[in-house]
Amino acid sequence: MSGLKTDYIDLFQLHNPGSMPDPEDPDGAYQALLDAKREGLVRHIGLTNHRLDLAMKAVTSGLFETVQFPLSSLSSANDLALVAACKELDVGFIAMKAMSGGLITNAASTFAFLRQYGNVVPIWGIQRISELEEFIAFEKNPPEMDQAMTAVIEKDRLELAGAFCRGCGYCMPCPAGIPIPLAARMSFLLRRSPYRGFMTAQWHEQMERIDACQHCGQCIRQCPYSLDTPEILKTMLSDYRAFHAEHAPTC
Ligand code: SF4
Numbered sequence: 001m002s003g004l005k006t007d008y009i010d011l012f013q014l015h016n017p018g019s020m021p022d023p024e025d026p027d028g029a030y031q032a033l034l035d036a037k038r039e040g041l042v043r044h045i046g047l048t049n050h051r052l053d054l055a056m057k058a059v060t061s062g063l064f065e066t067v068q069f070p071l072s073s074l075s076s077a078n079d080l081a082l083v084a085a086c087k088e089l090d091v092g093f094i095a096m097k098a099m100s101g102g103l104i105t106n107a108a109s110t111f112a113f114l115r116q117y118g119n120v121v122p123i124w125g126i127q128r129i130s131e132l133e134e135f136i137a138f139e140k141n142p143p144e145m146d147q148a149m150t151a152v153i154e155k156d157r158l159e160l161a162g163a164f165c166r167g168c169g170y171c172m173p174c175p176a177g178i179p180i181p182l183a184a185r186m187s188f189l190l191r192r193s194p195y196r197g198f199m200t201a202q203w204h205e206q207m208e209r210i211d212a213c214q215h216c217g218q219c220i221r222q223c224p225y226s227l228d229t230p231e232i233l234k235t236m237l238s239d240y241r242a243f244h245a246e247h248a249p250t251c
């Protein structure tokens with residue numbers, strides 16, 4: 001551990017395995033983590049996943065002390081059942097993509113939403129000092145769920161919930177060179193974040209790659225949300241072209 005400058009790791013998470021690790025496999029990752037725990041090198045063992053069924057198995061298996069799973073104010077009732085199961089079984093819940101990969105723009109509403117669940121520790125995905133300051137201010141004066149917050153969340157859910165790309169990147173690399181995690185969210189990014197960076201010649205060329213999709217099916221097979229990604233990309237390209245024609249600088 002000298003490279004890490006620590007004698008032990010507080011929480012070692014198995015990151016997004018495709019199936020539950022076999023705790024009996026003497027050469028498996030879980031046994032290695034148990035050995036590391038016995039030696040005092042690791043204090044707690046956790047698992048991260050984007051698949052609800054696998055995350056639920058991890059919670060009920062008794063093998064993990066924490067589970068990290070995407071959770072935000074857009075999450076469904078099924079996702080929230082995982083939070084309840086964690087509470088009941090005393091498993092820590094770490095919320096990844098708490099701002100849904102940048103698509104949620106009202107930090108106060110998602111903060112207030114997640115604060116209702118006392119057993120959830122969110123990872124906010126802060127990118128700017130101003131955002132960090134905003135969240136520190138929320139910790140001091142937590143916004144509460146009221147009618148205004150509920151209205152913001154309902155609006156976001158109407159616009160975003162359902163078959164939208166979370167930007168996780170598990171479908172990559174695309175053989176056609178399409179930057180799927182951004183391209184498949186382009187309509188939202190154009191309207192929910194500064195759009196000028198997407199109006200460049202480079203981004204235009206990258207979006208046009210969607211037309212060269214080889215329909216290999218890899219993105220569909222690897223998407224934890226079972227999205228029809230090529231169809232989503234087609235819609236995004238059509239919208240991008242219209243937006244670009246209207247907003248791209250002409251000189
Ligand atoms: S189906 Fe198209 S978008 Fe999906 S991985 Fe294959 S080439 Fe890329």
Ligand code: SF4
Pocket residue numbers: 164165166167168169170171172180181184219222223224225227229
């Ligand atoms: S299409 Fe699916 S796998 Fe690819 S980035 Fe979006 S959510 Fe993730």
